[in-house]
Amino acid sequence: MTAPALQLDNVACTFVSKDDPSQRYTAVREVALTVGAGEFVSVVGPTGCGKSTLLNVAAGLLQPSTGSVKVFGEPLVGINARAGYMFQSESLMPWRTALQNVMAGLEFRGVADAREQAEEWLKRVGLGGFGNRYPHQLSGGMRKRVSLAQTLVLDPDIILMDEPFSALDIQTRQLMENEVLALWSAKKKAVLFITHDLDEAIAMSDRVVCLSAGPGARPIGEFAIDLPRPRDVAEVRVMPRFVELHQAIWAVLRDEVLKGYQQQLAA
Ligand SMILES: Nc1ncnc2c1ncn2[C@@H]1O[C@H](COP(=O)(O)OP(=O)(O)OP(=O)(O)O)[C@@H](O)[C@H]1O
Numbered sequence: 001m002t003a004p005a006l007q008l009d010n011v012a013c014t015f016v017s018k019d020d021p022s023q024r025y026t027a028v029r030e031v032a033l034t035v036g037a038g039e040f041v042s043v044v045g046p047t048g049c050g051k052s053t054l055l056n057v058a059a060g061l062l063q064p065s066t067g068s069v070k071v072f073g074e075p076l077v078g079i080n081a082r083a084g085y086m087f088q089s090e091s092l093m094p095w096r097t098a099l100q101n102v103m104a105g106l107e108f109r110g111v112a113d114a115r116e117q118a119e120e121w122l123k124r125v126g127l128g129g130f131g132n133r134y135p136h137q138l139s140g141g142m143r144k145r146v147s148l149a150q151t152l153v154l155d156p157d158i159i160l161m162d163e164p165f166s167a168l169d170i171q172t173r174q175l176m177e178n179e180v181l182a183l184w185s186a187k188k189k190a191v192l193f194i195t196h197d198l199d200e201a202i203a204m205s206d207r208v209v210c211l212s213a214g215p216g217a218r219p220i221g222e223f224a225i226d227l228p229r230p231r232d233v234a235e236v237r238v239m240p241r242f243v244e245l246h247q248a249i250w251a252v253l254r255d256e257v258l259k260g261y262q263q264q265l266a267a
Contacts, residue, residue, distance in 0.1 A: 003073030005082075005158050005190030006035040006058055011067035013053050027053045029216040031067070033209060035158070038188035042201035044253065045211030046260025051194040054211075055162050058192055059085055071158070084156030088163040091147055092135040098122060098142075099131030102149045109154075121149040125179065141172035148176075152183060159184075162194045177204060177233040185230060198253065202245055203233040210252050213259035221252040 011031040017023035028050035035041045043051050056062035057069060060080035069076040071083075092101050099118055106114035122131050125145040135143055144165060151159065161180075165173045181204060184191060195201050201208045202225055210221040225245060227236055236242055 002037055003070070004034040005037045005039070005072060006033070006192060007068075007070040007073075008033040008054070008057065008064075009068045009070075011054070011057060011064040011069065013050065013057065013062065014065040026065075026216050027214055028211075028218065030218045033219065035190045035192050037072070037157070037190055039207065040184060040191040040193065040205045041207045041209060042193040042195055042205040043209045043211060044195060044198055044201045044249075045217060046213045046253075046257045047196060047264060049211045049214045049217040049256070049260055051196070051211065052162055055085075055160050055192065055194050058158075059083055059160050080158070082156060083158040083160050084151040084154050085160045086147055086151045086162070086164045088166055090135070090143060091150070092143060094135050097132050097134055098127060098138065098146045101135070101146055102153055105150065105154045117153055118149070121153040122146075124152075124183070125149045141168055141176065144168060144172075144176055145179075148180065148183075152187075155187075156189065158190045158192070160192050163196070165200075166195070166197070173200075174234050180204070181229075181231060181233070198246060198249060199237060200233070202227075202242060202249070203231060203236050208249060210249060210256070213256045213263065220256070221249065223249050 008031055012026060012029040014024050014026045017025045031054060043054060045051055053062065057064050058080065060076050060078055071080055099122060102118035102121055103114045106117055119131060122128055125148055127142060127145055130138065130142065165176050168176065177200065193204060205225050208223045208225060209219050211217045212220045223245060227239065227241055
């Protein structure tokens with residue numbers, strides 16, 4: 001049996017409290033999470049529960065306080081070199097054109113045909129004619145496409161996405177979600193996708209993992225999404241099975257979301 005792309009075992013992350021440095025805050029604890037090679041897994045949970053923290057652990061940007069992280073069976077040491085990331089915030093370099101942004105990682109690696117590969121990826125994300133534009137000359141959706149090309153051009157075995165489309169309007173967002181699914185199904189990389197949007201999680205994923213509210217957030221439910229593929233994220237939402245899955249997952253998540261919301265109000 002091949003090792004999972006990503007395996008978190010008994011992971012906990014404790015931070016020094018921002019309000020009172022003498023206090024410690026345990027964001028997540030007892031987290032076991034696996035993403036199989038080629039599997040698309042989403043993590044959903046209330047606001048502030050620790051979703052980004054887990055993604056940072058998977059990326060190797062944050063060392064967990066306890067527990068272990070394995071990447072294709074090997075213990076993760078330092079940055080996860082087999083993963084590419086796409087974050088919520090803009091990650092493009094404003095002084096570089098779209099093409100130069102997509103090329104940057106390949107250049108850094110010393111790849112000889114960086115320009116050709118970057119041009120190819122810009123075409124794949126529908127921006128063939130826009131390589132010479134600077135980020136400020138592109139729409140929000142286009143900038144996300146450039147980010148996507150920038151991530152995928154490096155051909156990572158694991159793709160880590162932290163609410164990548166949350167800033168987009170709903171139509172652009174659905175287009176991007178479908179594009180990601182099409183690209184993913186062609187290459188079948190492992191994806192760990194963080195979102196607070198349950199509809200998006202169900203529409204995209206093979207599996208949805210629910211986290212409890214913090215402190216000490218941990219997985220409290222896991223659901224296999226047995227909807228047929230290929231999927232159109234807008235069409236799949238009206239399928240009876242989608243509605244059933246949504247109800248089942250929301251039943252697990254609802255109280256936790258309320259708890260998370262109340263904690264935010266109290267903070
Ligand atoms: N470096 C840090 N130092 C102190 N506390 C932190 C640090 N990083 C995260 N936290 C705390 O850990 C908790 C989890 O944060 P995290 O950003 O992972 O949540 P999230 O689920 O991604 O939130 P959201 O849904 O709002 O994006 C929060 O209470 C946050 O304030």
